[in-house]
Amino acid sequence: MSHSNLKFIQREQLKVKPKASELGFGKYFTDHMFVMDYSTEQGWYDGRIVPYGPISLDPSAMVFHYGQEVFEGMKAYKTEKEGIVLFRPNMNVKRMNDSCDRLSIPQIDTEYVLSAIKELIKIDQEWIPEGDGTSLYIRPFIIATEPCLGVRAAKQYQLLVIMSPVGSYYKEGIHPVSIYVEDHYVRAVRGGTGAAKTSGNYAAGIKAQEVAKDLGYSQVLWLDGVENKYIEEVGSMNVFFKVNGEVITPELSGSILAGITRDSVIAMLRSWGVPVTERKISVEELFDAHQKGQLEEAFGTGTAAVISPIGSMKWEEQQIEIAGGEIGECAHKLYDSITGIQRGTLDDPFGWRQVVK
Amino acid sequence: MSHSNLKFIQREQLKVKPKASELGFGKYFTDHMFVMDYSTEQGWYDGRIVPYGPISLDPSAMVFHYGQEVFEGMKAYKTEKEGIVLFRPNMNVKRMNDSCDRLSIPQIDTEYVLSAIKELIKIDQEWIPEGDGTSLYIRPFIIATEPCLGVRAAKQYQLLVIMSPVGSYYKEGIHPVSIYVEDHYVRAVRGGTGAAKTSGNYAAGIKAQEVAKDLGYSQVLWLDGVENKYIEEVGSMNVFFKVNGEVITPELSGSILAGITRDSVIAMLRSWGVPVTERKISVEELFDAHQKGQLEEAFGTGTAAVISPIGSMKWEEQQIEIAGGEIGECAHKLYDSITGIQRGTLDDPFGWRQVVK
Ligand SMILES: Cc1ncc(COP(=O)(O)O)c(C=O)c1O
Ligand SMILES: Cc1ncc(COP(=O)(O)O)c(C=O)c1O
Numbered sequence: 234m235s236h237s238n239l240k241f242i243q244r245e246q247l248k249v250k251p252k253a254s255e256l257g258f259g260k261y262f263t264d265h266m267f268v269m270d271y272s273t274e275q276g277w278y279d280g281r282i283v284p285y286g287p288i289s290l291d292p293s294a295m296v297f298h299y300g301q302e303v304f305e306g307m308k309a310y311k312t313e314k315e316g317i318v319l320f321r322p323n324m325n326v327k328r329m330n331d332s333c334d335r336l337s338i339p340q341i342d343t344e345y346v347l348s349a350i351k352e353l354i355k356i357d358q359e360w361i362p363e364g365d366g367t368s369l370y371i372r373p374f375i376i377a378t379e380p381c382l383g384v385r386a387a388k389q390y391q392l393l394v395i396m397s398p399v400g401s402y403y404k405e406g407i408h409p410v411s412i413y414v415e416d417h418y419v420r421a422v423r424g425g426t427g428a429a430k431t432s433g434n435y436a437a438g439i440k441a442q443e444v445a446k447d448l449g450y451s452q453v454l455w456l457d458g459v460e461n462k463y464i465e466e467v468g469s470m471n472v473f474f475k476v477n478g479e480v481i482t483p484e485l486s487g488s489i490l491a492g493i494t495r496d497s498v499i500a501m502l503r504s505w506g507v508p509v510t511e512r513k514i515s516v517e518e519l520f521d522a523h524q525k526g527q528l529e530e531a532f533g534t535g536t537a538a539v540i541s542p543i544g545s546m547k548w549e550e551q552q553i554e555i556a557g558g559e560i561g562e563c564a565h566k567l568y569d570s571i572t573g574i575q576r577g578t579l580d581d582p583f584g585w586r587q588v589v590k
Numbered sequence: 591m592s593h594s595n596l597k598f599i600q601r602e603q604l605k606v607k608p609k610a611s612e613l614g615f616g617k618y619f620t621d622h623m624f625v626m627d628y629s630t631e632q633g634w635y636d637g638r639i640v641p642y643g644p645i646s647l648d649p650s651a652m653v654f655h656y657g658q659e660v661f662e663g664m665k666a667y668k669t670e671k672e673g674i675v676l677f678r679p680n681m682n683v684k685r686m687n688d689s690c691d692r693l694s695i696p697q698i699d700t701e702y703v704l705s706a707i708k709e710l711i712k713i714d715q716e717w718i719p720e721g722d723g724t725s726l727y728i729r730p731f732i733i734a735t736e737p738c739l740g741v742r743a744a745k746q747y748q749l750l751v752i753m754s755p756v757g758s759y760y761k762e763g764i765h766p767v768s769i770y771v772e773d774h775y776v777r778a779v780r781g782g783t784g785a786a787k788t789s790g791n792y793a794a795g796i797k798a799q800e801v802a803k804d805l806g807y808s809q810v811l812w813l814d815g816v817e818n819k820y821i822e823e824v825g826s827m828n829v830f831f832k833v834n835g836e837v838i839t840p841e842l843s844g845s846i847l848a849g850i851t852r853d854s855v856i857a858m859l860r861s862w863g864v865p866v867t868e869r870k871i872s873v874e875e876l877f878d879a880h881q882k883g884q885l886e887e888a889f890g891t892g893t894a895a896v897i898s899p900i901g902s903m904k905w906e907e908q909q910i911e912i913a914g915g916e917i918g919e920c921a922h923k924l925y926d927s928i929t930g931i932q933r934g935t936l937d938d939p940f941g942w943r944q945v946v947k
Binding site (some may be wrong): 248258259262266286287288289290291292293296297298299300301302304335336337370371374376381382383384385386393395397417418419420421422423424425426431432433434435436437438439440442443458459460461469578 | 741
């Protein structure tokens with residue numbers, strides 16, 4: 234798609250870029266952003282790249298009251314051979330539409346939005362950090378902007394894409410985290426919004442995360458909302474276990490996000506001949522496997538950390554150590570292989586890289 | 591509390607007020623709003639009444655991404671004898687703090703916020719409509735404003751109070767609605783955020799509401815998220831049934847909002863000597879009661895409609911008519927009694943009215 238009709242208003246005075254060591258996650262934003270509006274009469278219209286800056290909304294804008302919102306998260310990398318690349322971005326825009334469907338938000342033209350994102354990346358390419366493990370995090374999101382207090386789908390929306398240079402997730406090298414199995418608070422339930430990337434799911438999880446942090450754990454492992462028994466996700470990541478040589482991960486039950494890293498991990502493991510099963514996994518089964526000495530590894534998967542090895546898990550009165558508190562072999566190999574593809578230092582047999590420029 | 595330190599910036603040019611016939615719900619807003627900020631360093635600070643108008647937020651403001659938000663809804667009425675009154679407003683500000691607790695939002699000083707609301711009402715008192723059934727709807731809400739992409743409790747918030755003159759809920763007199771029992775989509779589950787007044791709960795419900803509307807029903811009846819069996823709420827209202835002379839309503843299980851109208855209805859019925867029980871109620875039990883000819887009435891309760899009689903209910907393949915599709919006696923008496931207290935035409939034995947001015 235040509236962008237001859239994509240309006241671009243350039244920032245007059247470019248911002249000072251932060252030092253690589255100060256990046257962190259989601260603290261700094263680039264010079265420009267993509268914005269597009271929706272009305273029932275016009276559909277999506279007026280896509281434009283403008284200087285990054287505050288947005289002005291009526292205090293009755295529906296997003297503030299009834300939470301009609303969806304978002305996405307992906308990363309751009311600077312590679313030596315191919316220049317700037319994205320990792321499976323088609324899956325992000327496709328998933329955005331799935332989220333829109335659940336939230337009664339009008340569908341977007343995925344091709345158009347993806348090409349606008351690429352345009353934005355090109356304009357702000359100087360912002361892509363080059364340090365080890367760094368990247369440019371891209372956050373597309375849609376909010377209901379109609380000024381009206383009434384619980385129903387809005388008639389006006391705004392889609393924005395903002396970008397943030399982010400530091401390495403693992404400043405001191407990839408390391409295992411401690412997990413608290415949450416058996417009181419619930420993140421999502423089948424029939425709810427758990428399979429969509431929408432703000433309310435995250436709001437529901439903050440309290441449990443604080444409780445876990447206070448107890449000294451770094452992430453929460455969520456159980457299903459119906460029986461409080463089956464494993465769903467860990468923090469904002471999908472979760473995998475290696476039990477007796479087989480890798481298992483919770484099936485996409487309707488209350489779990491269909492992670493793109495999850496999908497990539499499954500494909501990669503299978504290409505290596507490692508058996509992977511998607512099914513229901515109860516915490517009890519897992520702790521039993523540990524008792525029998527069969528729980529070999531556990532790790533989370535997501536765009537932010539790629540692979541996050543789990544070193545220990547606490548459930549009710551039981552606390553277990555996994556893989557001796559070290560990074561499992563499988564997690565390590567997956568991390569190296571996926572980040573290698575993302576950063577262009579490894580071949581891309583799956584065709585996951587997409588060149589921006 | 592004195593308001594000598596409550597800053598007030600008056601609007602220069604007052605808006606033109608809409609005609610009583612055009613009011614609707616939540617479409618028009620008064621001349622001013624109350625705003626207050628929060629930072630971890632200063633706590634809540636800079637409470638001020640300013641001209642109603644757009645708010646400016648960084649696109650990375652956390653409310654847009656992780657949905658940390660709570661809100662309230664109450665009404666002010668113009669009465670003949672006592673001037674402007676509110677209905678049990680202490681319960682709203684108290685409930686707001688309960689919602690804040692679930693969403694990891696800092697507590698507010700309920701007395702201060704309530705006095706600020708009263709101040710705002712006095713300033714914009716000309717906006718309180720006088721027509722039959724009309725009132726001034728008041729919407730306090732808190733949003734996470736910190737500009738940061740990270741799933742955790744924000745460090746900056748804004749509390750706003752906006753006000754909207756609203757028309758009569760029942761333009762052609764109080765009338766029964768048709769209800770669709772939702773057995774696929776789920777609004778809330780125990781351990782989730784259903785007991786809090788937070789945006790994500792409403793976002794989760796929009797899709798089901800659209801399905802019900804398309805099938806010709808005006809509201810959704812929500813079942814519990816665990817067993818899909820027990821009745822929770824109807825639309826954005828609590829729900830009551832009269833079965834064989836006894837009034838029953840779902841107990842506050844943790845996934846239901848503790849409605850102020852619900853509380854008032856229970857107190858009023860008991861004062862009349864009508865037995866009221868709060869307990870689990872399965873849809874099946876209810877449809878059985880109907881079969882036996884014992885389901886005498888059904889109605890929703892909430893600030894917007896006060897009492898909303900239910901004339902028919904559809905569940906799976908069964909469609910039943912309640913109270914002959916008419917308004918039940920109990921619902922009618924409750925409606926007249928509560929609105930009478932609210933509008934100052936009846937005595938207030940419970941002390942529910944609070945005079946603003
Ligand atoms: C709730 C949740 N689960 C899982 C994931 C992982 O998805 P992805 O691999 O697409 O980043 C995310 C997002 O990163 C998430 O927010
Ligand atoms: C989900 C929900 N349930 C019930 C109610 C009724 O509560 P109240 O009577 O306090 O208005 C409301 C709000 O009006 C609501 O949003």
